[in-house]
Amino acid sequence: MKKWIKQHPDVWEFIKFNILSNIATITNFIVLWIGSNLLFTSFSNRTFRWLIFKYSISNGGLNGFLSFLLAYVIAQIVNYIIQRKFVFGVQNDISKTLHWxxxxxxxxxxxxxxxxxxxxxxxxxxxxSLSFAQICANIINVIIQVLINYPMMKFVIMK
Structure with missing residues (x-):
């Protein structure tokens, strides 16, 4: 395995990125569940529409918006810490790349x-059902996040 890793460092890095991203993904799902089932339940019957954001009551309303938002933010904080330390192993000045x-x-x-x-x-x-549909929607979100985050981290943020 060590020989293969040495021969394919970029592939190994991508594998590590995806495997360790699962920590952030698990965090995302846990926070989504906590948000939608505990924290924001009182907002379930409120539609949320603002600019491009359209959350009707039938797909979670304000509860859904707040739950997805909170889950995303917490997961990204966890992801940054994990990717920085365990995948890219960079020691660069955070203040110079954090804006990216x-x-x-x-x-x-x-x-x-x-x-x-x-x-x-x-x-x-x-x-x-709504609950399982939200989980499926979240899976799509995770895939999109990987397609955006990995290239940015590899070539810009954790360079």
Missing amino acids: YILTVIVAGIISIVLPPYTTAIFQTLGI
Whole structure:
């Protein structure tokens, strides 16, 4: 295995990135569940519409928006710490790259907050319950985040 890792360091780095991203993914799902089932339940019957954000009551309302937002923010904090230390092993000055990470998180975050009502609704039309539809929407969000975050971390933030 050591020989293979030495021969394919970029592939190994990507594998580590994805495996260790699961810590942030698990964090995301736990915080999503806590938010939607404990913290923000009183907002379930409130529609949330602001600019590009459209969360109707049928796909979680304000509860859904706040839960996805909180889950995303906490997961990204966890992800930054883990990727910095265990995948990229960089010692660069955080103050010189943190703005790039924040910008990356904001772009991926906007996509991850705008998309769920639409993907949740699609899954619900397939007969999936709201709770499971939100989980499926979150899986799509995680995939999008990897497609955005890995190149930015590898080539800009953790360079």
